[in-house]
Amino acid sequence: MKRVYLDNGATTMLDPKVIEAMLPYFTAKYGNASSTHAFGEEAKEALERSRSIIAKSIKAKPDEIIFTSGGTESNNFALKSIAFTNKEKGNHIIVSKTEHKCIMNACKWLEKHGFNITYLDIDKEGFVKPDDLKKAIIDKTILVSIIHGNNETGTINDLKKLGQVCKKHNVYFHTDACQSYTKTELNVKKQDIDLITLNAHKIHGPKGIGVLYIRKGVNIKSWQHGGDHEFGMRAGTENIHGAVGFAEAVKIAMDKKHIAYMAKLRDRLIKGVLEIPKVRLNGPTGNKRLCNNANFSFKAVEGEAIGGYLNNKGIASSTGSACSAKTLEPSYVLMALGLNPEQANSSLRLTLSRFTTQEEIDYTLKVLPEVVKSLRKISPFWKE
Numbered sequence: 001m002k003r004v005y006l007d008n009g010a011t012t013m014l015d016p017k018v019i020e021a022m023l024p025y026f027t028a029k030y031g032n033a034s035s036t037h038a039f040g041e042e043a044k045e046a047l048e049r050s051r052s053i054i055a056k057s058i059k060a061k062p063d064e065i066i067f068t069s070g071g072t073e074s075n076n077f078a079l080k081s082i083a084f085t086n087k088e089k090g091n092h093i094i095v096s097k098t099e100h101k102c103i104m105n106a107c108k109w110l111e112k113h114g115f116n117i118t119y120l121d122i123d124k125e126g127f128v129k130p131d132d133l134k135k136a137i138i139d140k141t142i143l144v145s146i147i148h149g150n151n152e153t154g155t156i157n158d159l160k161k162l163g164q165v166c167k168k169h170n171v172y173f174h175t176d177a178c179q180s181y182t183k184t185e186l187n188v189k190k191q192d193i194d195l196i197t198l199n200a201h202k203i204h205g206p207k208g209i210g211v212l213y214i215r216k217g218v219n220i221k222s223w224q225h226g227g228d229h230e231f232g233m234r235a236g237t238e239n240i241h242g243a244v245g246f247a248e249a250v251k252i253a254m255d256k257k258h259i260a261y262m263a264k265l266r267d268r269l270i271k272g273v274l275e276i277p278k279v280r281l282n283g284p285t286g287n288k289r290l291c292n293n294a295n296f297s298f299k300a301v302e303g304e305a306i307g308g309y310l311n312n313k314g315i316a317s318s319t320g321s322a323c324s325a326k327t328l329e330p331s332y333v334l335m336a337l338g339l340n341p342e343q344a345n346s347s348l349r350l351t352l353s354r355f356t357t358q359e360e361i362d363y364t365l366k367v368l369p370e371v372v373k374s375l376r377k378i379s380p381f382w383k384e
């Protein structure tokens, strides 16, 4: 059976060039970067080379990049470390209602430990309004964390405007850019960002590696104790093959031609799906939306059912973020956009990559209308 992978928001395939770059670090070059012999030096050199590549991609300095185990750890690191290091200044943190689960659950934990969290509303397309942020900041605010590209709706928040508000009010600004990295501009200088979460497995790199960018001068202490790795900020023997794979993935993904390619296929997909009756696109259009994301609600059918039928035809899709796909709760992100539970439960996310082909999109556009039609035939809620 034909297999079409349209769940690149959950994870992506490893680029063969990334595997090739990583292989020597599993075999001959297996040294520990802390060792002082030649094996160690080789590992250290690869680690620092990788760090520089990632730093350059966001216009940061290499010593502002801390390797972690991925997006979840970087987000926890940013929120919890900033909170506890700066608690003398205040105990108030602002996030949006559409953050990834790992930010939301870190916030719940912080609430139990004496911190107050404001969850900002978003508009109908999923954007945080800089004016709302301005109004929410109080004397005790120490940190604002706003997602860059949303994993469900593809909404790309305006970091520059949000960063300016934070800078003006002397509040740290963190962004979770796991979905947007290399798909739209990320520039720590232009966008006034203090901390950024990034990971490799959304951009054809390996799973289990990410970074936290920490601007020089930010008051933050480590929350993981052990050796003196990563400038004393994140203890643990470094994942050299992961770092090398991450950097190789970045080098390839930074070529802007990939953005244009994915956006063209995404728009072809959106146009085709919107020809099905009673379908709505969730999130914005054009370059305010991630180039690889499409999210729809189909009247009178469950997204789960559509996903199951598509799977039987070889097409991988998703009904929410991968981490919450196993719960039956309607997506809190779509609900925050103003969808009712029925609309949220009828949603389907299709996410592309630079490896997605036009033929795969056309196959999806052939199969999906048939699936929706047959499900509507048996739906008690469907009226022609």
Ligand SMILES: Cc1ncc(COP(=O)(O)O)c(C=O)c1O
Binding pocket: 009, 010, 069, 070, 071, 072, 073, 075, 100, 102, 147, 149, 150, 151, 176, 177, 178, 179, 199, 200, 201, 208, 209, 210, 321, 322, 323
């Ligand atoms: C926006 C966002 N943040 C964080 C994460 C978590 O990253 P990781 O899987 O590397 O822990 C993901 C991945 O699902 C994500 O989409």
